[in-house]
Amino acid sequence: MQTTQSKPSPLFNAVRNQDYDTTLSLLESGESVNANDAKGYSPLILATYHGNAKLTELLLDHGADINHQDASGNTALMGICFKGFEPIVDLLLERGADVDVRNGNGGTALGFAAMFGHESIVKKLVAHGASLYDQDVRGMRPIDLAAQQGNESMVELIKTLVKE
Numbered sequence: 542m543q544t545t546q547s548k549p550s551p552l553f554n555a556v557r558n559q560d561y562d563t564t565l566s567l568l569e570s571g572e573s574v575n576a577n578d579a580k581g582y583s584p585l586i587l588a589t590y591h592g593n594a595k596l597t598e599l600l601l602d603h604g605a606d607i608n609h610q611d612a613s614g615n616t617a618l619m620g621i622c623f624k625g626f627e628p629i630v631d632l633l634l635e636r637g638a639d640v641d642v643r644n645g646n647g648g649t650a651l652g653f654a655a656m657f658g659h660e661s662i663v664k665k666l667v668a669h670g671a672s673l674y675d676q677d678v679r680g681m682r683p684i685d686l687a688a689q690q691g692n693e694s695m696v697e698l699i700k701t702l703v704k705e
Contacts, residue, residue: 550572550576551563551567551572552564552567552568552572552573552574552576552584553576553578553582553584553587555567556584556587556588556591556593556596556600557587557591559588559591559593559596561595561596561599564584564596564599564600565599568599568600568603574600574603574604574605575604575605575606575609577609577611579612580611580612581610581611581612581613582611583605583606583609583611583617584600584605585597585600585601585605585606585607585609585617586609586611586615586616586617586620588600588617589617589618589620589621589624589626589629589633590617590620590621590624592621592624592626592629594626594628594629594632597617597629597632597633598632601632601636607633607636607637607638607639608638608639608642610642610644613644613645613646614642614643614644614645614646615644615648616638616639616642616644616650617633617638618630618633618634618638618639618640618642618650619642619644619648619649619650619653621633622650622651622653622654622657622659622662622666623653623654623657625654625657625659625662627659627661627662627665630662630665630666631665634665634666634669638650640666640669640670640671641670641671641672641675643675643677646677646678646679647675647676647677647678647679648677649671649672649675649677649683650666650671651663651666651667651671651672651673651675651683652675652677652681652682652683652686654666654683655683655684655686655687655692655695655699656683656686656687656689656690657690658687658690658692658694658695660694660695660698663683663695663698663699663702664698664702667702673699673702673703683699684696684699684700684703687699
């Protein structure tokens, strides 16, 4: 069950501080792994955003909702594709993260990876079934987002992936 916290709980503070031992202790004492704060962030979203694979794995092992969406509709996978922490992308994909979840603007994890030039992540997302053709609310596909950023190597990569 998901609960919204009006003020940061000890679990959120432990995750933000990247304190594995305290996080583990709090989870074992019954803190909700699927709580979310006023912005809709879950402990999992915070752990991934901070690039902490060990905490990410711990939270998933304790039942964190891998596809939880924050108040903007973003998931942990979207955030990590924006940041580019590839080991956490791998972990989320291995654990079954949905690659085609859309946020409030119609954005996807693939769109974020393409926009920010994370070529190896783009390849992994496509290998896991992410659509190269999905458009956001502005009608922008991942290739368009890469072109908008002036990232010609990403545009060429996506053209290659479309042909496969």
